Amino acid sequence: MVTSATNFSRTGLSDWLVQRVSAVILLAYSAFIFGIFLVNPDLDYAQWSTLFDSTAVRIFSLISLLALCGHAWIGMWTVATDYLTSLQLGASATAVRLLFQIGCALLITVYLLWGIQIFWGS
Amino acid sequence: MLVSIYRYNPETDLKPAMVDIEVDVPADRDLMVLDVLNLAKEKDTTIAYRRSCREGVCGSDGMNINGVNGLACITPISSVVKPGKKLVLRPLPGLPVVRDLVVDMSMFYKQFEKVKPYLINATPAPAIERLQSPEDREKLDGLYECILCACCTTSCPSFWWNPDKFIGPAGLLQAYRFLADSRDTAASERLAGLEDPFSVFRCRGIMNCVAVCPKGLNPTRAIGHIRSMLIEQSV
Numbered sequence: 509m510v511t512s513a514t515n516f517s518r519t520g521l522s523d524w525l526v527q528r529v530s531a532v533i534l535l536a537y538s539a540f541i542f543g544i545f546l547v548n549p550d551l552d553y554a555q556w557s558t559l560f561d562s563t564a565v566r567i568f569s570l571i572s573l574l575a576l577c578g579h580a581w582i583g584m585w586t587v588a589t590d591y592l593t594s595l596q597l598g599a600s601a602t603a604v605r606l607l608f609q610i611g612c613a614l615l616i617t618v619y620l621l622w623g624i625q626i627f628w629g630s
Numbered sequence: 631m632l633v634s635i636y637r638y639n640p641e642t643d644l645k646p647a648m649v650d651i652e653v654d655v656p657a658d659r660d661l662m663v664l665d666v667l668n669l670a671k672e673k674d675t676t677i678a679y680r681r682s683c684r685e686g687v688c689g690s691d692g693m694n695i696n697g698v699n700g701l702a703c704i705t706p707i708s709s710v711v712k713p714g715k716k717l718v719l720r721p722l723p724g725l726p727v728v729r730d731l732v733v734d735m736s737m738f739y740k741q742f743e744k745v746k747p748y749l750i751n752a753t754p755a756p757a758i759e760r761l762q763s764p765e766d767r768e769k770l771d772g773l774y775e776c777i778l779c780a781c782c783t784t785s786c787p788s789f790w791w792n793p794d795k796f797i798g799p800a801g802l803l804q805a806y807r808f809l810a811d812s813r814d815t816a817a818s819e820r821l822a823g824l825e826d827p828f829s830v831f832r833c834r835g836i837m838n839c840v841a842v843c844p845k846g847l848n849p850t851r852a853i854g855h856i857r858s859m860l861i862e863q864s865v
């Protein structure tokens with residue numbers, strides 16, 4: 509069995525499922541947002557702000573944000589383990605990949621916390 | 631006809647080179663790529679390549695023909711080269727070159743070995759043979775015919791990037807061949823060895839494998855079946 513310490517989930521099956529499920533959630537959320545723009549062509553700030561005052565929309569947004577973060581992490585991990593390997597980069601590969609993944613993890617965490625603050629902050 | 635052949639002898643050459651060689655081919659017949667290669671070898675006996683059966687059965691002359699992997703012996707030149715154009719022969723991509731068109735298949739075989747490509751059955755063997763219904767036997771069609779030519783695996787980008795971790799289409803086709811066999815009793819152990827993020831899940835459904843298989847097999851579909859079995863087993 510081939511595993512990698514930098515993968516959080518350990519199995520390819522759960523990665524694969526998370527990737528599919530999060531994609532569906534993101535699709536639904538995008539459809540929701542675009543739907544709102546379509547139904548209200550002249551949306552103003554007040555309407556937009558009331559919309560995001562509702563708990564249901566906030567929960568939907570939070571779930572989508574989590575889906576986005578999970579999706580991004582798995583995607584970037586996969587890209588890193590395809591292209592930032594010793595086969596492509598030689599001896600420095602592990603260091604480069606680790607740095608890249610720390611960067612990704614940091615960025616994703618920042619976006620997550622920032623997103624939560626935007627959706628749930630007053 | 632002009633034939634451009636990848637030449638590399640690691641013992642004497644610093645780096646590989648494409649070398650052109652003019653070959654006289656009969657105008658009235660459509661030769662196979664292997665025939666053309668044999669004609670080229672008559673002119674330059676140092677060209678190295680593998681071949682044996684010359685009828686698409688042994689799987690030894692897999693190579694990259696004008697950019698597409700295939701068996702030289704059953705690929706008519708008319709199907710790969712437009713009239714007046716060059717025939718370009720390179721070794722299978724993604725494997726170390728031993729010499730010219732001969733590649734080192736060790737990694738390919740190692741991945742094949744990983745899937746335990748043999749029947750595992752712990753129950754005592756019957757006096758004559760383990761029987762199988764015609765319906766169960768039918769499930770192995772499209773799987774057992776693989777000749778391990780490596781055309782599929784060496785055309786798969788996922789294998790190029792992770793040849794030591796991703797089993798590759800040929801190995802996975804055989805993994806499914808034994809998962810689907812009614813006489814095999816080791817399905818859950820087999821699946822346990824495949825659920826990591828690399829062995830099966832590096833397949834991105836690019837389907838290069840399906841496009842090149844000279845036997846018309848469909849590794850992508852087999853990989854899909856393995857994935858479903860993994861999901862079923864864990865939910």
Ligand code: SF4
Pocket residue numbers: 785786787788789798799832833834835836837838839840849850853
């Ligand atoms: S379908 Fe999968 S195994 Fe086949 S070439 Fe694509 S990635 Fe490779």
Ligand code: SF4
Pocket residue numbers: 775776777778779780781782783799800803842843844845846847849
């Ligand atoms: S699946 Fe097809 S291309 Fe792949 S090794 Fe078998 S015969 Fe060759």
Ligand code: FES
Pocket residue numbers: 680681682683684685686687688689690691692701702703704
């Ligand atoms: S020589 Fe045997 S498959 Fe081509």
